[in-house]
Amino acid sequence: AQTVTQSQPEMSVQEAETVTLSCTYDTSENNYYLFWYKQPPSRQMILVIRQEAYKQQNATENRFSVNFQKAAKSFSLKISDSQLGDTAMYFCAFMIALYGGATNKLIFGTGTLLAVQP
Amino acid sequence: EAGVAQSPRYKIIEKRQSVAFWCNPISGHATLYWYQQILGQGPKLLIQFQNNGVVDDSQLPKDRFSAERLKGVDSTLKIQPAKLEDSAVYLCASSLDLRSRYEQYFGPGTRLTVT
Secondary structure (H helix, E strand, O other): OOEEEOOOOEEEEEOOOOEEEOOEEEOOOOOEEEEEEEEOOOOOOEEEEEEEOOOOOOOEEOOEEEEEEOOOOEEEEEEOOOOHHHOEEEEEEEEEOOOOOOOOOOEEOOOEEEEEEO | OOOOEEEOOEEEEOOOOOEEEEEEOOOOOOEEEEEEEOOOOOOEEEEEEEOOEEEEOOOOOOOOEEEEOHHHOOEEEEEOOOOHHHOEEEEEEEEOOHHHOOOOEEOOOEEEEEO
16 A cells, blocks of 8 residues: 655745755555645645656756655655745645556645745 | 636534535546545545546445536535544545546535534
8 A cells, every 4th residue: 555654744934945845655666656735725735746756857846846766765845935825735645657547546645734934 | 727616615514414515627627536634634535536437436435425426527425424523625626537647636625514
């Protein structure tokens, strides 16, 4: 079975600073996707960034980047130049890359509540 | 394009009562998911539809939960009878099809409180 662990329940960062959120996962699969989702108080889950396991290059989306260490099963999110609007719950999630009609459910961690301080 | 719509946004019921949630996915999205998010936890998949067929309902408590997706568009999730532990946010998500499975778009969720 696949599991996702986020060991930081809460984090705080000053505006314009950089913060890194940690995530580890466990799987015996070789082909999978990893995600970071943002959930603000409005509850809407918003995809921040996605990483395909077969890609060695770390994904980057503007101020958001990941450090993907496949051997260590680690997937951290770095937010640069933090903004007040980044305040939210951040979830790390895992999905097996299956084909042919199999389920593609997301398996989520317990989340990290990030507070950006002015 | 319009996002995933859900209603109601909030619902408060007493235990043993029934409740239903509605989801309208993004137009043209064949795959629809219902997730349950208990306070302090990440969402957990309850059921996944591909058009109007069930792909995965292994974590759906079938003695009290039911879901349908008639005509492969809108979906309803029902709880009958509700228990205190059903208090959670129920999230609906959709994706274009199984080939674009990683692009799941979420609705705003329905917060259910069972008293």
